Amino acid sequence: MLYHSTRDIRLTAPSTRAVLEGIAPDGGLYICDPAGLDFDWQGALRLDTLSMAAKILSALLPDFPDMEDIVRKSYAGKFPTADLTPLVPVGDKYVLELYHGPTSAFKDVALSVLPRLIGAAAKAEGMQGDVVILTATSGDTGKAALEGFHDVKGTRIIVFYPYGGVSAVQQAQMATQTGDNVKVCAVRGNFDDAQTGVKQVFAACKGRDLQGAMLSSANSINIGRLAPQVVYYFRAYGDLVKAGRIAPGGKVNFVVPTGNFGDILAGYFAKAMGLPVGRLVCASNANDVLTEFISTGRYDRRRPFYKTTSPSMDILVSSNLERLLFLLSRDSAYVAGLMQQLSADGAYQLSGELLDKLQQDFSCGCCDDQGAADVIGRLWRERHYLCDPHTAVAWSVAEQLDAELRGTGAPTVVLSTASPYKFPAAVLSALGRPGGDSEFRMMDELAQLSGVPIPGNLSGLEGRPVLHKDVIDKDAMLDYVLAEVLKK
Numbered sequence: 001m002l003y004h005s006t007r008d009i010r011l012t013a014p015s016t017r018a019v020l021e022g023i024a025p026d027g028g029l030y031i032c033d034p035a036g037l038d039f040d041w042q043g044a045l046r047l048d049t050l051s052m053a054a055k056i057l058s059a060l061l062p063d064f065p066d067m068e069d070i071v072r073k074s075y076a077g078k079f080p081t082a083d084l085t086p087l088v089p090v091g092d093k094y095v096l097e098l099y100h101g102p103t104s105a106f107k108d109v110a111l112s113v114l115p116r117l118i119g120a121a122a123k124a125e126g127m128q129g130d131v132v133i134l135t136a137t138s139g140d141t142g143k144a145a146l147e148g149f150h151d152v153k154g155t156r157i158i159v160f161y162p163y164g165g166v167s168a169v170q171q172a173q174m175a176t177q178t179g180d181n182v183k184v185c186a187v188r189g190n191f192d193d194a195q196t197g198v199k200q201v202f203a204a205c206k207g208r209d210l211q212g213a214m215l216s217s218a219n220s221i222n223i224g225r226l227a228p229q230v231v232y233y234f235r236a237y238g239d240l241v242k243a244g245r246i247a248p249g250g251k252v253n254f255v256v257p258t259g260n261f262g263d264i265l266a267g268y269f270a271k272a273m274g275l276p277v278g279r280l281v282c283a284s285n286a287n288d289v290l291t292e293f294i295s296t297g298r299y300d301r302r303r304p305f306y307k308t309t310s311p312s313m314d315i316l317v318s319s320n321l322e323r324l325l326f327l328l329s330r331d332s333a334y335v336a337g338l339m340q341q342l343s344a345d346g347a348y349q350l351s352g353e354l355l356d357k358l359q360q361d362f363s364c365g366c367c368d369d370q371g372a373a374d375v376i377g378r379l380w381r382e383r384h385y386l387c388d389p390h391t392a393v394a395w396s397v398a399e400q401l402d403a404e405l406r407g408t409g410a411p412t413v414v415l416s417t418a419s420p421y422k423f424p425a426a427v428l429s430a431l432g433r434p435g436g437d438s439e440f441r442m443m444d445e446l447a448q449l450s451g452v453p454i455p456g457n458l459s460g461l462e463g464r465p466v467l468h469k470d471v472i473d474k475d476a477m478l479d480y481v482l483a484e485v486l487k488k
Contacts, residue, residue, distance in 0.1 A: 001037075001062050003030040003223065006326040007336035015061040019114075019224035020121040020131065022217035023202050028336070030223045031323050032060070034272035041274035042248060045238040049083050050075060052238075053231045057113075059273070060227040064120055074113040078102050084109060085232045087239040087413070090385050093398060094413045096236045096254075099388075102147050103173060104419035104455045105140035105312075106263065110220075110228040111148040115155065117224045118216060122154060129212030132485050133157040134201060135219055136194035138259065139166040139312040140418060142184070143173040145218040150179030157218070158183045158484055160194040163471055166311055168439040169422050169458060176464040183484055184468035187477065190305055191259075192317045195219070197477040204478050213485050220262030221319050229266035230273070236413050237275055251278035251410040255401075257394040257417055258282060259315030261290065265324060268361065272327075277361075278410040283397035284366040285310045290318060294364035297350035299342065309369045309426035310389040312418070317342075328354050363404060365397035369426075372396060376420075376430035386452050389426045391416040421446065421458050438462075 003018040005011040007028030013021065018030035039059045044052050053075075054068040064070065075084065079101055088095045101108025122131055133155060135145045142159040149157040159174060163186035166174075174184045187194045198217070205215055220226050233254065240246045254277065256264040264282055271277035284291045286306040293299045301316040308314055325335045341348040350358065367375075372392035379385045379395065387395065394414045398405065405412050420427045424442035428434065433449060436442065440462040447454050472480055 001032055003032050005029070005332065006031050006322050007332050007339065009332045014063040015223070016063045016121040016124040019061065019117050019222060020125055020127065020214070020216055022215070022222040023199070025206060027199065027203055028332070028339075029221055029319070029322050031326050033327070034060070034269045037273055039273045041234070044234055045241060045248070049231075049235055052234055053228065056231050056234060056273075057227055060230065060269075061117070061224070063124065064117065070116045070120060071113065074116050078108070078112050083235065083239075085235055087236050090379070090383050093395075094236070094240070094411060095385070095387070095391070095416050096232060096413050097416045098232060099416060099419045101144070102457055103140070103143045104422055104458060105144055106415070106417040107140045107144035108147070109232060110225045111141070111144040111218060113228045114218055114222070114224050115148045115152045119152065119154065121224075127214065129210075129214065131155050131216050132210075132213050133216055133218050134198050134481065135159045135217060136191065136198045137161045137166075138191040138314060139170040140422075141219060143170065143177070146174060146177045146179070146182055146184070149218070150177060150182050152181070156181045156183075156484070158185065158481060160185050160187050160198065160477065162186070162190045162194055163188050165190055165307065165314065167423055167425075169424070169443075169461065170311075172461045172464070173458075175466045175468045176461065177467065183470070185470040185472055185480060187472060187474050189474045191315050192301070192305075193474040195317065195319065197474050201478050201481050205481075210485055219319070220260060226262055226266055226269075226320070229263060230269045233267050233270035233277070234275055240411060245411055249276055251276045251408065253278040253281065253405050253408060253410050253412045255281040255283055255394045255398040255412060255414045257310065257313060257390040257415065258290070259284070259287065259313035259318065261318040261320040261324065263415065263417070265320045268324065268327075271361065278408045279363050279405060280361055281397060281401060281405075282362055282364040283394040284364070285313045285372070285393050286366070286368045287314050287316055288366035289316050290321075291364045291366040293321070294358060294362050297352070297355035297358070298347065300347035301342070302346040308389075309372060309423065310393050312390060313393065328357050363401055365400045367393045367396035373426070373430035376427055377432065380431060380450070386420050386427070386450050387416060388418045388420040388423050390418055392430075419455055419458070420452070421454050
């Protein structure tokens with residue numbers, strides 16, 4: 001099976017090279033047809049979590065040898081339970097907790113695997129120099145990528161984040177990161193500026209002599225980052241079957257808080273591979289560009305940008321949507337045209353036919369900061385369940401669409417993407433306990449109030465030396481990368 005660019009099906013690559021390059025030479029994203037895989041989804045459900053992961057990843061990335069070994073070494077000692085992502089009943093819904101990894105964010109599931117995938121791909125492709133990972137983050141990807149790649153032989157990693165656009169806890173996680181091969185830099189602008197800048201760096205470095213190094217990405221534009229996220233949809237489904245909540249073959253609805261469209265696209269992949277997924281619900285915060293898109297077929301990034309209490313979703317250019325556009329249209333020239341319109345005009349419009357196809361699988365809704373705060377407070381008072389603002393956005397949208405989801409007759413799973421302790425100010429405020437001027441003091445107060453322990457990786461942040469203090473303009477990202485890549 002070959003991958004190809006979303007913008008030109010003639011640009012093909014084996015899965016090893018697709019993972020190694022991260023982005024296609026024409027600026028498109030590598031894509032395969034998950035519906036075309038000969039995949040025994042029912043057999044996968046009978047496996048333990050790590051064997052299930054190896055089976056799914058082997059199907060999606062068939063050119064990698066020893067996938068079972070890659071998976072087991074990737075997760076060894078990093079998660080507290082063998083299931084990695086526990087499914088918790090909360091009222092009449094289920095919460096899929098994805099944040100029990102080493103950085104308390106859902107990105108850990110994929111970014112624990114990606115470094116070994118890139119290492120194996122570099123070996124398979126005969127790569128001799130360093131692989132330099134470029135990553136833009138809206139908060140969680142950065143630390144998860146740094147944790148995965150630090151001190152990994154043959155790799156270097158540079159993480160860009162929006163200056164003032166992440167929580168204090170998220171910034172501290174990145175700024176204190178150790179490792180001889182890591183760099184962290186703030187960009188004056190928002191996440192879209194950082195993400196666009198990374199893509200521009202890739203384009204500018206095409207054909208440039210990088211002294212034996214090559215660039216790759218740890219964002220979900222890299223198919224090696226996206227593929228492991230498919231696993232937890234299967235895991236959640238299998239857990240519901242095991243609990244007797246559904247019979248094998250029964251459908252399940254998933255509500256996903258997302259800004260870059262990667263996490264929910266993984267659910268679409270799972271459905272295409274045979275998993276009986278009902279509705280895939282895209283939950284947005286006040287930056288509701290995806291809600292408008294799924295409702296009307298119009299994508300328009302020309303709108304106010306809001307800094308919210310769910311900063312990992314503060315995104316107006318959702319990169320992974322490009323993959324969905326290809327899977328809906330099967331026309332790379334059409335996708336290339338839409339991406340050109342987005343770049344030139346800031347907007348594009350789907351045809352009526354493609355909008356109908358989109359809405360066959362996806363529903364949507366949005367929730368502002370006050371709505372998220374209301375959910376956090378209510379879930380704690382009524383269910384004694386503590387959640388972060390991103391999860392609260394998804395829960396709110398699930399409630400907004402309650403009639404639609406109940407009408408399917410299928411259980412609803414809400415994806416929980418981060419520990420509440422990564423956003424203590426917002427969570428405390430929602431509980432009616434405004435904190436002080438230190439998020440670290442707020443974590444302590446939240447623990448005392450809730451009785452929920454602070455994750456170990458967060459409790460020791462305060463007092464660690466700040467190792468990364470660089471702040472640059474968005475137009476300086478290329479020069480910054482070249483200086484790091486080319487220095488000896």
